Amino acid sequence: MKRLMGVVAGIAAAASGVAAFTVARVQARATGDVDGFLASPSQRKSPIVVAGASIVRGRASVDFVEILRERLPERTFVNAGINGNVAWELLQRLDDVLACEPARVIILIGTNDVQATLSPEVMRQVRESKHLPEDPTIHFYADCLARVVARLRAAGVDVGLCSLPPIGQDLAAPVNQRVREANAAISRVCDASGATYLPVYERLTDLLLSQGATTGPAWTGSWLPGIRSLVEHFVLGRSYDDIALSAGWVFTPDGVHMDSTGARVIVDVVEGWLSRQSSTS
Numbered sequence: 001m002k003r004l005m006g007v008v009a010g011i012a013a014a015a016s017g018v019a020a021f022t023v024a025r026v027q028a029r030a031t032g033d034v035d036g037f038l039a040s041p042s043q044r045k046s047p048i049v050v051a052g053a054s055i056v057r058g059r060a061s062v063d064f065v066e067i068l069r070e071r072l073p074e075r076t077f078v079n080a081g082i083n084g085n086v087a088w089e090l091l092q093r094l095d096d097v098l099a100c101e102p103a104r105v106i107i108l109i110g111t112n113d114v115q116a117t118l119s120p121e122v123m124r125q126v127r128e129s130k131h132l133p134e135d136p137t138i139h140f141y142a143d144c145l146a147r148v149v150a151r152l153r154a155a156g157v158d159v160g161l162c163s164l165p166p167i168g169q170d171l172a173a174p175v176n177q178r179v180r181e182a183n184a185a186i187s188r189v190c191d192a193s194g195a196t197y198l199p200v201y202e203r204l205t206d207l208l209l210s211q212g213a214t215t216g217p218a219w220t221g222s223w224l225p226g227i228r229s230l231v232e233h234f235v236l237g238r239s240y241d242d243i244a245l246s247a248g249w250v251f252t253p254d255g256v257h258m259d260s261t262g263a264r265v266i267v268d269v270v271e272g273w274l275s276r277q278s279s280t281s
Contacts, residue, residue: 022234
């Protein structure tokens with residue numbers, strides 16, 4: 001019995017160590033983040049800030065901001081992605097974004113807002129844990145996003161708002177109906193503010209349609225695929241592309257975040273907007 005208990009304790013300790021290591025890696029600073037940019041004595045003027053949550057931060061996802069740097073080395077990109085953020089939290093930290101004195105800001109945020117609306121219990125948990133002033137609804141998300149854009153536009157910043165990627169690949173699932181509601185809200189914010197709508201959702205769904213992959217796999221709401229993806233990536237050294245392929249996903253390792261295929265779709269959309277901006281400026 002003592003030997004068995006020792007084995008169990010060893011397994012528990014190993015699991016705890018794996019969990020702690022994985023959390024530390026996924027929460028590590030983004031490459032070229034806001035703090036690093038502001039602390040740099042050789043910072044370049046008029047950067048492009050990319051703001052959002054974990055898809056932007058590029059730890060649980062392939063880092064599409066880094067791909068933008070590789071494609072457009074003449075530009076300076078600042079990563080303002082914070083894991084788990086909702087639009088309200090981006091609004092609260094907007095001073096840091098403005099401190100970079102950006103010429104343009106690209107925003108991809110809302111996946112966490114959508115997930116927060118899916119049940120009354122989740123709404124309550126998110127409101128309490130994030131100290132939101134009201135329940136996380138699509139209306140509240142749109143209001144926060146509009147306020148973010150209004151502050152940026154008032155500072156003379158050009159803003160591109162990315163539509164939200166599908167969550168899972170079953171486009172008929174209730175969660176993706178909610179994603180489309182959020183994207184309609186993003187479109188309305190653009191129409192009202194002069195921000196530019198960047199069609200990330202539309203390009204990703206085109207990709208799914210081209211591969212006949214619009215009916216699955218579905219996102220279940222479970223955290224397990226995300227945890228599995230992070231452990232396999234950070235502990236076992238597997239690429240997000242390999243994880244996605246083995247799970248049957250087209251552009252995501254876990255139904256939410258991006259592999260290199262998804263990241264490059266986002267980059268294509270953003271790069272197209274930046275090119276159009278440059279040609280008209």
